[in-house]
Amino acid sequence: MPETPPNPAALTPGQARALFRAGLRTPTAGWCAGWTQANLIAVPRAQAYDVLLFAQRNPGPCPVLDVTEPGETSARLFAGDLRTDLPGYVVYEDGEPVAWVADVRDHWRPDLVAFLIGCSFTFEDALREAGVPVRHVEQGRNVPMYRTDRMCRPAGGLAGPLVVSMRPVPAGLVADAVRVTSRYPAVHGAPVHIGDPAALGIADLDEPDFGDPVDVRAGEIPVFWACGVTPQAAVTHSRPKLAIGHAPGHMAITDARDSAFAVP
The missing domain is CATH 3.30.2040.10 (PSTPO5379-like domain)
Incomplete structure (x- = not known):
């Protein structure tokens, strides 16, 4: 199991993702200075429109940065593997958290659509x-x-x-x-x-x-x-059959720069 490096702020997103893929579980505040972090929520294609509409109607807590095609395991803003390259995941079945894991390959389905939601980090x-x-x-x-x-x-x-x-x-x-x-x-x-x-x-x-x-x-x-954990609160409230999210505070570190999301 890898250990948290002494200066995680100096890491690149790829270096951080490699540590998470190897099993490191840690909150990511302060990691990869200057690189954008994101929340993850993945649902079956049949529920994806509801998530997209929920985000459109609630843009404050749910600002969408990227959306995958069904079954894709990477995204335009995230060159890693969404199933392994976050430092923690929560799997929900019927709205209940049934697994807190470091890898969701065993839970991933070919019809899952993944949403990357903006993060206040x-x-x-x-x-x-x-x-x-x-x-x-x-x-x-x-x-x-x-x-x-x-x-x-x-x-x-x-x-x-x-x-x-x-x-x-x-x-x-x-x-x-x-x-x-x-x-x-x-x-x-x-x-x-x-x-x-x-x-x-x-x-x-x-x-x-x-x-x-x-x-x-x-x-x-x-x-x-x-907060971008809002979609997970909606999952526990609404109880869809399946959803996968990041463990709160254990974010997807993307290949986008923080500066790309600042306005004058």
Whole structure:
């Protein structure tokens, strides 16, 4: 089993994917600086239109970066193997997670259509460059993610709640965080909420639904961005026969550059 290298930010996407293919399982925040990371959701062709329509109707949490043809195991933005080259996967049957695995070749079907959905890790380098801390990277943890009480607009047989990621931001830097991330609309863009978690139906920041809790220090405000785990929340809510997603925080590292998704 390979070990996490001392400086994962310096790796190329191909180098990172080779480590994941060899069995390394790790959250990918801070990996491959400058290279875009993406969420994965793969469904049978019969459900693919529902996913595409769900994404079109909910572009904040579900910004589509790429879509494969049925059965394809790579994509224009991802030259690796979507079945092996992520550091963790979740397999859902009838909406229930039945396997958390490092390789989904045994679960892949020739009719599966894979969607790569934008990820907020894409703008984290820009946040740090602006002086905004990224606490989960500082603490070596997975980003905290929460199901909210806000329902997405349904599409066909797919419905479910908005999922958000949270980063604590010093009060004096909140405006900078909004300004920086609003330049990345293709990877969730500006925050969906700033401040009281209860306004999103989140009872306890120390109990994320996915990922790990992080420290929220004195003078910091929790800031919430739409999250690409939202399609997986829709899977558990709507209970399709089969879906495959990335393990939350364990992303597909693509061959696209973060800068390609920034607007002036």
